[in-house]
């Protein structure tokens with residue numbers, strides 16, 4: 001019983017760690033942060049309150065903007081993406097992204113972003129453009145006139161492409177590229193994987209089709225050391241857009257790693273649970289006091305961790321990931337009171353071997 005209570009307390013604290021800590025540390029303790037990275041946020045629907053898992057209420061969205069402005073965090077223009085990552089490290093920065101191109105974005109959020117000239121990437125799936133409840137090409141062209149707007153590619157069909165063979169994936173993306181070229185004159189350098197799901201094969205197709213950057217939906221903060229074809233984003237919805245959590249997200253930092261094993265995030269059943277190792281960069285202070293949590297066995301719990309050497313962490317995932325996605329989140333409190341944050345997302349396949 002004692003064990004149970006302690007364990008649930010630990011889980012409670014770590015899940016609410018971010019919120020908890022934001023009360024304890026104020027801005028006055030900030031020092032020695034060498035690289036703030038870029039926090040990227042992912043929104044979908046605006047004031048479509050029937051869909052809480054992909055929606056944000058407008059009053060909360062306005063609060064988010066206010067929090068960002070009050071903390072002197074700058075919105076980066078996607079057209080200067082790499083320059084901001086590499087050459088503006090001492091500034092706190094946000095990249096705003098909106099997926100799917102719903103009409104509610106155009107109707108509710110766009111007028112505000114336009115007036116404030118807040119830069120963003122709108123990722124659209126070409127098959128859905130003009131369909132009921134989605135923006136039309138005329139509307140997309142209208143917003144694309146602004147130099148602070150990037151229209152990113154989000155595939156053609158938005159199906160679970162990661163489960164398909166490479167010919168099918170490639171044909172889908174090539175079709176979306178052709179439509180981008182026809183409707184906008186050019187394809188984007190930016191891609192967003194449908195459902196944030198990718199495999200090594202999918203990543204390689206995106207590279208081969210000349211995209212420069214691709215976003216998933218695992219949590220974390222971007223920095224110049226990240227793989228540009230698996231960039232993290234924080235999903236914001238009604239549950240995760242809650243204001244205290246949002247303020248805590250604003251105090252996250254890049255967690256710099258050299259490599260995460262397994263490299264393949266598409267998890268076949270004969271590799272589930274995965275053997276996870278993370279090799280960090282040198283010089284991360286108090287690295288050994290990090291904590292990791294996973295949803296193995298469909299239940300969030302603290303993971304057993306071991307350092308194999310100074311910078312290499314082994315995370316013991318003992319039960320199979322169940323359901324569509326397996327997640328691991330690791331965090332480490334920096335002396336500034338900010339949190340280094342690192343999320344890994346696996347796509348859980350029901351197959352033993354990929355077709």
Ligand SMILES: [Zn+2]
Nearest residue numbers: 099100194195
């Ligand atoms: Zn999407």
